[in-house]
Amino acid sequence: MKRVKAPCIARCTSISRRIVTQNLVLGLRAIHGSHAAKPIIHVERADVYHFGSVQRSEAIFKDLTWTVNAGEAWAIVCNSNATRGEIFQMLLGRRRISPVPSKGLYPFLSISGQSSKDLEQGAVLHVAFASKKRIAGGGFTDYTARYGAMRDQDGRTLRDSLLESLANEPLAAPPTEFTPLETRAAHENAIPKDQCQEIDQVAEKLHLVPQLDLPLIALSNGQQRRARILRSLIRHPRLLLLEDPFAGLDVVQRPLLSNLLGQLNSEQDPFVVMELRPQDPMPEWITHVAVVDGQNFRLMARQDYSPFVQTDSLATSSASPVQSPTNASQEPLMDLNDVRIHYGKREVLRDVNWTIRPGDRWWLRGANGSGKTTLLSVLTGEHPQSYTQRHFRMFGKPRSQVPTVSIQRKVAVFTPEIFAAFPRKLGQGAMTARDAIGTGFENTYSYRSLNVEQMAAREELILRLAPGSTNEDKWQWSLTPFAELPPPEQALALFMRTLVAKAPILILDEVFGGMDDQMIKSCSDYLRDSIGQDQAVIFVSHWEHEIPWADVQKYQLAEGTGSVSVQK
Template sequence: MPVTPYINISNAGIGYMGNNLLNNVNLQIEPGQHWAIVGASGSGKTTLLQAIAGNLQLRSGTVERNLTDYQPETTDYHQLIAFVSSRHHFRNLSNTTEFYYQQRYNSSDSEDALTVQEYLESVNHQTPVTHGWTADRAIDLMQLKPLADKQLIKLSNGETKRLMIAAALMKNPLLLLLDNPLAGLDIETRGKFSSIINLIASTGIGIVMVTSATEIPDAITHIAMIKNGSVTETDKNTFNADAFAEHEQGIFKADITPLLDHYPAQPFDYMVRMRNVTIRYGEKVILDNVNWEIKQGERWALLGHNGAGKSTLLSLINGDNPQAYANDIMLFDKKRGSGESIWDIKKKTGFISPELFQYFPAESNCLQAIESGYFDTVGLFRPSDKEKAARAMEWMKLLEIDKYAHKLLKYIPASAQRLCLLARAMIKNPALLILDEPCQGLDEHQQQYFKELVDAICAKTNISLIYVTHYTHQIPQCVDKALKLEGGRVV
């Protein structure tokens, strides 16, 4: 007897903001199936996921969502779908505004945020509790107990992802949609992720996830492959990840010399010198007696698990954390608190992080977002300068995203948004470049291309580099030093 599918997409044209990304899509998702959606960056993976969720109207064709057939006491299929996106939408306590970038480091402002416990208590449970996902069970699975009293704004990127998945499970959906759920997770959590997905699937929840072709959990049964606007499906057992992914070596061929004409940078003895640095919020110690020296031209990897203190350490270097003044920190040969402003520090620093990506205004024009890197502002708040805009366009061409120059960030793929912020970090030829998970959300071609670009910049300049990642294969060859944090301590 034929099974009624949860989702039945027929001859669909699917697009977003005038871009027709996918054509003639035919896809059925049945009970007991678990799907991975794979493809290059910008191919339409998230767009397909949004269409399944009912968040996008089809440009043509039809979609049937039959989830209420399986739970007739629920009349709205939206209640039977939980969507974990690549961005969170947490709001302040008065529920009036979303968080802003530097809020996590300002103690008075960060208090205007729910704790993890309070946030989970606010989640609307789906009733009846079909799959048995109580708050306690979801918290245990995603290891959130130690974070119960932590404000949302102070969570690391990986901790935020774990919280969002727990909140989605508490809704006890029939379908769980995950957009790049592994992005930002540390090695330990990624290692456990396949088991987590297995456990979720065993409770009867159907899973559809956007992921890399090389990171597909064991529980996945079917693969939807997106290439050149078409969606083809295959059984997981016959899927060849190596054949599907494009492995390229030596792909960066551009001459970057004209974009580095301001180097060598101003000479310094110490880019960073920290002595016995300790950061605490209330009784919670985030960094414990950290010592670190970075000399000009050195290239470092900063490593550690989610919540180890990496983001807090970087906030001291980038001028975002006011607790720097209470510690013995020297930046660019000047002691913090000796008269230099935050803008003096930022002028010499290029920076990108998942948090900056989260909070950067998506209404910004891409070219202007890159140009704002000259002024270290989160968006361009002055008239565009012709010469600076031309240089921004050269960086866009170098990163293969110039076709998006005059589009708003919110209308382009997330991977292209991240590359815009990379260009923003590098456009002023900073003395210190801080790249916090820069390859998050990029496909294999983009990752390899970017690694080779960083190596080329380091080969031609005396730039200092701090590179943060949970994937050791993403670290450029120029990196030859490492600092690892564990529980706020250097190990």
């Protein structure tokens, strides 16, 4: 059924209920000037605990003192995986503070006649991009369904999703060509214009206007990250907490987002506090830095902060250049000629030509929305249109003649989608870290028993890459339930899952996102020194310094079309 395009105002009447709440927020802003001296955040000599912990020895932080004032711009840099995200968990009320701050955690929200608890409803919003632990029963989510859903012209758009978030309930069905004119007119006049105009205005600042009317599931990873920030901004928070906001963004979008956040913070609309990785560039507008090292919480002015030093590449100068055996006698592992992927009239990929041979080291790069995720779904055989490509051969055969289960065993993949979708069941039947690594032999998402040879290969990887100073530490880590690991260590376990079977092709998409610098160095060393000479690697990253190899072939995507060059 063909969908009739309706303007932004054609949605749900219940959004008007949101106006009352937003007027309250706007009213609070109007009187904010008289309370400008009140701190935004204030904690003084407090211990921070998980709920249920009572012994001081169990405290996450001890004697924590921290004040954030208006006119300041704060970034938190966490050097410890164990305490990453804990400051934000405290700010969100998910950790116990002892003693409780006498004037509330957010003094600037304490206005006569209103309690902080009442005002914090929607006044403090949190956007995190790392996966959270799931409750018992948290099974695998089929992320490949997105490719089928994108063929549906009635797919839920980003605009629909934003309007639903304002309404706090699902939208009524959008009008179609069969909707009576009077019903269509009622739809179009249901929502205040200023609400819809604001969505357009904020989307323009985040460079998301072209994506507003695309199916939400069709957005790239970077676009989805910006969309989550957009969703928060249109709800008018007083304080916005952002974890790893620049991870997964291309070199164009990173400074644009940074400048926007700096402007919002300077205008106090909203105040912004970010948590960054040690390797992330520090935005110029940041005035103060809080460095978290285990239980230590060090506060300093921006000029006193010593940032992580990034080299041009993680490849060391002593590393031997990759010798890719790309002569004509090598049978290609994959050969794409004139590959084209489209949804109706919209082309996502066109005229893609790419040959991948044993031993190749490729850096796949491109701006957010350039088609990288779609291209990877073709290489893994997950995209439905991969079957219909006339000139796409995999392992010497046309794609249509290669069973999907065979592809899964020959192409090992790490992507943000797999990281988000991997089962995180807790309780009985939960997988340990070593169980999760072992699923890589068959590319499954549930426990599988291994033979002696497979167990030996898994243990070798664990002893090489797992965190810990001794083999006993590494072994104990591998017995930890996967869902209980911090997100960076979950990423490390899934990285080992990708390596364990020594598949002919490795696809590593933003594999270092969320890892600390020591993890990145260990994993990069392994990729450079221990990957088989006959294995091909496709490495996807927006950060040049993450590339493990001194010499690498580059496949650049721009607006759905690819080109080949050599990075030296």
